Amino acid sequence: MSVRSLESDLPICFSEVGIVTSGVAILDDISLTFSADAPTLLIGPNGSGKTTLLRAAMGLLPVSRGRITWGGREVSPPTRRAIMFQHPVMLRRSAAANIRYALAAAGVERAEREPRVVELLTLVGLEPLAHRPARRLSGGEQQRLSLARALARDPAVLFLDEPTASLDPAATKAIEDIVRAISARGIKVVMATHDLGEAKRLAGDIVLLHRGRIIESGPAERFFAAPAADDAKSFLAGELLI
Numbered sequence: 023m024s025v026r027s028l029e030s031d032l033p034i035c036f037s038e039v040g041i042v043t044s045g046v047a048i049l050d051d052i053s054l055t056f057s058a059d060a061p062t063l064l065i066g067p068n069g070s071g072k073t074t075l076l077r078a079a080m081g082l083l084p085v086s087r088g089r090i091t092w093g094g095r096e097v098s099p100p101t102r103r104a105i106m107f108q109h110p111v112m113l114r115r116s117a118a119a120n121i122r123y124a125l126a127a128a129g130v131e132r133a134e135r136e137p138r139v140v141e142l143l144t145l146v147g148l149e150p151l152a153h154r155p156a157r158r159l160s161g162g163e164q165q166r167l168s169l170a171r172a173l174a175r176d177p178a179v180l181f182l183d184e185p186t187a188s189l190d191p192a193a194t195k196a197i198e199d200i201v202r203a204i205s206a207r208g209i210k211v212v213m214a215t216h217d218l219g220e221a222k223r224l225a226g227d228i229v230l231l232h233r234g235r236i237i238e239s240g241p242a243e244r245f246f247a248a249p250a251a252d253d254a255k256s257f258l259a260g261e262l263l264i
């Protein structure tokens with residue numbers, strides 16, 4: 023293991039970050055900190071900038087202004103960060119083989135892969151389905167397999183983009199339980215959702231986005247009990263932010 027990979031990516035700090043694509047500001051004046059605590063939940067209506075913020079935090083998008091630092095460094099290879107996109111694509115192989123592939127891609131030695139495959143399948147409750155073709159798993163099972171694949175990188179920070187968006191309540195609960203287990207292992211989770219109930223169940227911190235800007239951010243307890251911004255009150259009251 024290199025020295026660099028032992029350095030922490032945390033905290034991740036955004037300082038007055040703006041991202042402009044095709045002349046349109048899709049993130050504007052974003053300042054926030056992701057610290058090594060309970061999960062941070064990004065909430066906000068469709069198109070508010072959640073996915074863009076996750077991609078920027080992962081280091082996949084260059085910023086147009088401001089800066090992002092990872093553990094105080096402006097450049098940090100994403101070796102200990104992982105992102106699970108909203109519509110993950112499974113390899114046309116078994117569930118176990120999908121994880122094995124991710125472990126190989128993450129540079130895990132061949133001899134170490136099999137125990138890790140079993141450990142990750144167990145963590146996400148898919149051990150009984152280890153040999154099933156991944157593309158024949160249910161939606162919820164595929165999301166759990168994607169979580170296991172993301173964890174193959176042994177990340178210190180895990181970004182999740184609406185992992186429960188198209189799932190029924192039982193499958194959603196299974197994902198949320200795994201997110202809690204991941205967080206309890208000391209992995210920082212930053213997760214986008216448009217489901218307020220989910221945010222309430224999982225969040226340590228909340229970031230509410232609207233039109234690429236932060237409306238309000240802070241500890242979840244305070245946010246839900248006594249939101250300060252008018253738009254935050256409206257959003258919590260179930261009104262549409264347009």
Ligand SMILES: Nc1ncnc2c1ncn2[C@@H]1O[C@H](COP(=O)(O)OP(=O)(O)O)[C@@H](O)[C@H]1O
Pocket residue numbers: 043044046048066067068069070071072073074075
């Ligand atoms: N590559 C891009 N080019 C132009 N506009 C984009 C691009 N990516 C995202 N956007 C726009 O930026 C806004 C925020 O998008 P996104 O981050 O996907 O929001 P969310 O995940 O909250 O739904 C949307 O209006 C979207 O259309």
Ligand SMILES: [Mg+2]
Pocket residue numbers: 072073074108183
């Ligand atoms: Mg999105």
